[in-house]
Amino acid sequence: MKFLPLTYFVFILCLGLSEQSNILGLFPHFGYSHFKVYxxxxxxLAERGHNVTVVTYIKTPDPPRNYHELLLEGKGGTDVFSLEDHIPSRSLWTLFxxxxxLHVEGQKSCEEFYNSPHVEEIIRRHSVSPYDxxxxxxxxxxxxxxxxxxxxxxxxxxxxxxxxPWHYARVALPDTPSYIQSEFIGFAEELSWQxxxxxxxxxxxxxxxxxLTEWKDNAMIKKYLNLDVDVREIAKTMTSLVFVNQHYSLSGNRPLSAQVKEIGGVHIPTGNKLPSIPKDIDDFLNASNETVLFIxxxxxxxxxTISKDxxxxxxxxxxxxxxxxxxxWDSEKAPFTSSRFIFPKWAPQFSLLCDPRVNIFWGHxxxxxxxxxxxxxKPLIVTPFYGDQFLNGKATENRKVGIxxxxxxxxxxxxLEVLREIMRARYGENAKELSKVFRNREKSPLSKAIWWIEHVLNENIAKDLLRTKVVNMNWFIYYSLDSIVLLIFSAVLPILIIYTVKIRYF
Incomplete structure (x- = not known):
């Protein structure tokens, strides 16, 4: 009996090992801000015992033991645009x-990925220990x-x-442009007809x-993997889950299918993981009780790169x-010195935003x-430059926490006008109320993501049950146009018959 605890420990260890999965992560986009979410x-997943292999440009500091990187060579992902590269309008021409x-960048990342030795290595590893x-x-x-x-x-x-816009169809997610705004757009919540x-x-x-551009993806897969496939069909038939970095409290309420999970804020650290505030910034914050703006x-x-004027x-x-x-300020040399300004080359953004001594955030x-x-x-001033930044900025205005x-x-x-307005007490009050809703969830975003991933891994039929057959439905049938046509015909036909009979015999 004295060996029971050891036997029990070995049994539990073996049980844990039997539930290990091999996961392949493909993240060949160069943006650091993207990878920070993932x-x-x-x-x-690696910390929970899964074997995770990740293709990326971004090296992870101190990764878990089960986390394996296949690093791509090339540009990293920081400080690649000038502020003068801003897009001044959201005209249709600009949006297209x-x-x-995006298409050009996507094709470039595809070429770099398929030309790397990692594809062959992935296939080799899969033949030895298949990915799940x-x-x-x-x-x-x-x-x-x-x-x-x-x-x-x-x-x-x-x-x-x-x-x-092209992601909705693969999971049969309703896309209603009358009120659901695209990633490219940034309007008030209630859209005018224009x-x-x-x-x-x-x-x-x-x-x-x-x-119309998917043929390039198909051609690349044919070239490097010798497969005659349609990526559109693969996306529909192979996608089990989609996680999107948003939350209804900020992005608005919209229909979601069982395949789509909101995990907005998944990157936000918890507990004691916050970076400490450097001494020079801490001293600056302690030097006065005035309102502090973080840019x-x-x-x-x-x-x-902001213009001089x-x-x-x-x-x-x-x-x-x-x-x-x-x-x-991403330069070693500050533009000037002043008791009212400090220009650190690096600042722990999240630590500062959650510090009670910081009052307003001005970002992009x-x-x-x-x-x-x-x-x-914290209330926000938002100066958008491209992509979803216009949508996000407008979302803060819709919630009356930003300008x-x-x-x-x-x-x-x-x-001056914007600063005076954002310093009004109502913005800070609204921001605190919104924060409560954003934070108060049944599960943390990270726990939610992990649960659903392991649910698909552990329950063999889950991946099939989550997929909807609607994605393969003809659009004419999807919108019930066949039924509508039949009903209209059924209503009109008697009228035509009566009218014809009346003309002929009366």
Whole structure:
């Protein structure tokens, strides 16, 4: 009997090992801000005993033992755009040009991925110890889905932003442009008829463009994997789950299928994981009780590239108010020294946003910074530059916790107007109320994601039960047009018969 505890321990250990799964993560997009959303999910799965192999540009510091990286060579993912590269309008031409840029980037990442030695290594590893699941980023290309078809492995898709227009069909998610805004758009919550028209045209137009460019993905899969496939069909038949980095409290209420799970804020650290605030910033915060504004334009934009006139406008406006500024400045040399300003090259953004001494956040509307500010209950000024930043900025205005200040309109007068408005007590109060709803969930975003992934891994039929047969339905039948035509015909036919009889005999 004295050996029972050891026997029991060995049994539990073996049970745990039997539930291990082999997971392949495909994240060949270069953006660090994208991968920051996915990294907690991948590392947590490894910490829970799963063998996780990840293709990425971004190296993870101190990864878990079961976490294996296949690093791509090339550009990393930080500070790649100038503030002067802003897009001043959301015209249809601009929106379709953004699609073109995304398409070109997607094809480039496909080429780099398939030309790397990692594809051959993945196939070799699968022949030795098969993968049970592929977790991949759904963004601007579906070329990676060729591997899921080759390996016959179910797919879990992750989106770091709102879903692109072409993602809805693969999970039969209702896409109603009369009120559901595309990732490319940024309007008030109730659309005017002009805005509905723009939303309708760009949403359906981008779907058509994506469909017309899918042949390139098919050709790439044929070239490198020797498969004659249609990525559109693979996406429909192989996708079991889609996680999207949003939450109804900020992004609005919209229909979701069982395949689509909101995990907005999944990247936000908990417990004692917050980076400490550097001493110089901490001393700056302790030096005064004035309102503190934190400015940061994220990892993809060089804050120091702001034009001289706009920089001087912001500085002049701040000096006229009871305000002090922490401005993340991606240069070793600060533009000037002042008791009211500090320009750190690096700043722990989330730690500062949740610090009670910081009062307002001015950012570019990236989903990470926006959700962090909402989580921490801080009002926002949003200066969007491209992509979903316009959508996110408008979402903060819809919730009355933020104000959109477009880059081209920055002037001393406009900055003063916005700062005075955002400093009103109601914005801080609204931000705190929104934070409560954003935080208060039945499960944390990370726990929710892990539960559903392991549910698909552990329950063999779950991946099939989650998929809806609607994705293969003809659009004519999907919209019940056959029934509508029949009903109209049934109603009109008697009238025609009566009319014909009346003309002929009476």
């Amino acid at each position: 990294s907690p999910i991948l590392t947590t 040009m953004e699609f073109y840029i 699941m592929i977790i991949l980023e759904i963004f601007n290309t579906d070329c990676y889905s060729g591997l899921s078809y080759l390996l016959q492995v179910p797919v879990v898709g992750l989106s770091s932003c709102a879903l692109m 805005e509905r028209l723009v939303n309708f045209i760009q949403s359906n137009g981008n779907k058509i463009l994506y469909r 940061s334009f994220g990892s993809m934009l060089r804050g120091s 706009k920089f001087e406008s912001i500085v002049s406006a701040v000096k006229k108010l009871n305000l002090r500024v922490i401005w993340r 509307g990236g989903m990470l910074g926006t959700t962090e500010a909402v989580h921490c209950g 959109v200040l477009n880059y081209e309109t920055i002037s001393e007068e406009r900055v």
